[in-house]
Amino acid sequence: MSTQAIYDVVEIFTSINGEGPLVGQLAVFIRMKGCNLSCSYCDTKWANETDAPAREMTANQIYQTILESGIKNVTLTGGEPLYRPFIKELLKLLASDSSLHIEIETNGSINLEPFCDLGTSVSFTMDYKLSCSNMEQKMCLNNFSILEPKDTVKFVVGSLADCQKAFEIIQSYQLEGRCHIYLSPVFGMIEPSQIVEFMKQNKMNGINLQIQMHKVIWDPEERGV
Numbered sequence: 001m002s003t004q005a006i007y008d009v010v011e012i013f014t015s016i017n018g019e020g021p022l023v024g025q026l027a028v029f030i031r032m033k034g035c036n037l038s039c040s041y042c043d044t045k046w047a048n049e050t051d052a053p054a055r056e057m058t059a060n061q062i063y064q065t066i067l068e069s070g071i072k073n074v075t076l077t078g079g080e081p082l083y084r085p086f087i088k089e090l091l092k093l094l095a096s097d098s099s100l101h102i103e104i105e106t107n108g109s110i111n112l113e114p115f116c117d118l119g120t121s122v123s124f125t126m127d128y129k130l131s132c133s134n135m136e137q138k139m140c141l142n143n144f145s146i147l148e149p150k151d152t153v154k155f156v157v158g159s160l161a162d163c164q165k166a167f168e169i170i171q172s173y174q175l176e177g178r179c180h181i182y183l184s185p186v187f188g189m190i191e192p193s194q195i196v197e198f199m200k201q202n203k204m205n206g207i208n209l210q211i212q213m214h215k216v217i218w219d220p221e222e223r224g225v
């Protein structure tokens, strides 16, 4: 008898994607329990607690739930979706359905190399954690050489110093034109207008400011949206 991998899923819901290149489009969200980082500003700390209630699901159960939703964009998030054994089994199953588009929200600390052969229907939205997260030393810098035009680097900035560091990283790793690049405010910590001013001063062509759209539409504390 073969054993099946089990995934701890804290939430499955359909909403518009509030972040990333498919912002505003419907997506079904699979939120995995647990994270290897502890960002100062994390808006889903609850999902990282060891006692967070979770549904134990097989890859097939997750896939069936996605099919039943009728939604074609799938966002795997968490917690850290790539921080769990056997995640590749689930990713391979989802990637084998060419009618789905899979977006993986990942925190920048996990080596993406083992996940690079999943095909064009899978894209990464990878954070580079800046100083205000207190997690910058955990970043896996080799990932910058792996990202493709379908992928995204997101800098969640909490200060002008974070904006400056994001600018330096974009330049030193020559990211412009190689993948999508977003600057996004830590919600409530910095005015978006300050980020725009920084972008203007530094002539940051080809970079998008992005505000978490779901926090504008719904109560920022609301779950399942």
Ligand SMILES: C[S@@+](CC[C@H](N)C(=O)[O-])C[C@H]1O[C@@H](n2cnc3c(N)ncnc32)[C@H](O)[C@@H]1O
Residues within 6 Å of the ligand: 035, 041, 042, 043, 044, 077, 078, 079, 080, 081, 105, 106, 107, 108, 126, 127, 154, 156, 184, 185, 186, 187, 212
């Ligand atoms: C909750 S994380 C889960 C995925 C993964 N662990 C990561 O950090 O990318 C999803 C996204 O929400 C962002 N995020 C978390 N808390 C935030 C906040 N308070 N303001 C803005 N973005 C936030 C993260 O930076 C990340 O881009």
Ligand SMILES: Nc1nc2[nH]cc(C(=O)O)c2c(=O)[nH]1
Residues within 6 Å of the ligand: 015, 016, 017, 018, 019, 044, 075, 077, 078, 105, 214, 225
């Ligand atoms: N609507 C909505 N869009 C999102 N995009 C990424 C999210 C996440 O938590 O990773 C998220 C989320 O939590 N809600």
Ligand code: SF4
Residues within 6 Å of the ligand: 035, 036, 037, 038, 039, 041, 042, 043, 044, 045, 048, 078, 079, 080, 107
């Ligand atoms: S890596 Fe993502 S889930 Fe983990 S603490 Fe940071 S923002 Fe939260």
Ligand SMILES: [Mg+2]
Residues within 6 Å of the ligand: 043, 044
């Ligand atoms: Mg979120």
